[in-house]
Amino acid sequence: xxxxxxxxxxxxxxxxxxxxxxxxxxxxxxxxxxxxxxxxxxxxxxxxxxxxxxxxxxxxxxxxxxxxxxxxxxxxxxxxxxxxxxxxxxxxxxxxxxxxxxxxxxxxxxxxxxxxxxxxxxxxxxxxxxxxxxxxxxxxxxxxxxxxxxxxxxxxx
Numbered sequence: 001x002x003x004x005x006x007x008x009x010x011x012x013x014x015x016x017x018x019x020x021x022x023x024x025x026x027x028x029x030x031x032x033x034x035x036x037x038x039x040x041x042x043x044x045x046x047x048x049x050x051x052x053x054x055x056x057x058x059x060x061x062x063x064x065x066x067x068x069x070x071x072x073x074x075x076x077x078x079x080x081x082x083x084x085x086x087x088x089x090x091x092x093x094x095x096x097x098x099x100x101x102x103x104x105x106x107x108x109x110x111x112x113x114x115x116x117x118x119x120x121x122x123x124x125x126x127x128x129x130x131x132x133x134x135x136x137x138x139x140x141x142x143x144x145x146x147x148x149x150x151x152x153x154x155x156x157x
Contacts, residue, residue, distance in 0.1 A: 002103040004055055006095075007067030014068040015156050017048050018093045018109060025135050026078035033140040034129040037075060038121060043088065047071045052123040052130055057101040064107055064123020064145050081135055086113035096122055096151035108144070108151055122151065 008014045020042055028037040039047040049071045052064040074080065096108030108122030108131075119134035122144040131144035144151075 001099075004063075004065050004103060004105045006106045007053055007065060010070060014048075015093050015095070017068065017070070018111060019091050020048075021088045021090060022083060022111075023088050024080060024082050026074055026080045027132065027136055028075055028078045029138075029140075030129070032126070033138060034124055034126055034143065035132050035136070035141060036129055037078070038130055038132055038135070039071060039075070039078065045072060049075070050121055050130065052128055054127055055105070057103050057105075061101050062127075063098060063100050063103075063105045064128075065105055066107065066109065066121065066123065079136075083135070084113070084117060086115045086117045087111070087119070089114050093156045095154040095156060096120075097154055098146055098151060107146075110153065120148070122146075122148070 022040045023043050024041045026039045030036050038050045041047045049069045051067050053067045054062045056062045092112040094110040098105045098107045111119040122131045124131045125143040131142045133142040
């Protein structure tokens with residue numbers, strides 16, 4: 001079986017970056033209202049930007065994979081959002097994977113605070129969009145590419 005992993009070009013794992021405490025988030029949406037970019041911000045001013053990249057698996061089958069980039073400034077048109085203090089602690093990270101056309105695809109993450117609050121981010125239903133739950137509550141904020149029940153959770157240390 002083929003595996004498509006998260007997009008990441010740094011030497012430190014994106015999972016390690018995701019487990020780092022966060023104090024705020026920023027979201028950039030497209031004209032249609034769906035999120036396109038999410039950045040998770042730490043108290044030191046650095047952020048982890050999350051976007052979805054499409055991968056063709058077979059004829060007429062494409063799936064979104066999360067891509068991560070470290071950043072140190074807000075993007076243009078980003079909406080900054082304060083997060084509950086519960087996320088300013090080491091976070092439990094769970095990968096959300098989809099199996100499609102004989103390929104295992106890393107398409108989402110769930111971050112959980114010590115008190116059980118969750119942030120879920122997956123590739124969105126539209127190309128290059130994200131589905132975000134636990135940060136913003138708008139009509140198109142959480143429209144995942146697949147039903148959330150179809151994602152297999154993979155707990156990480």
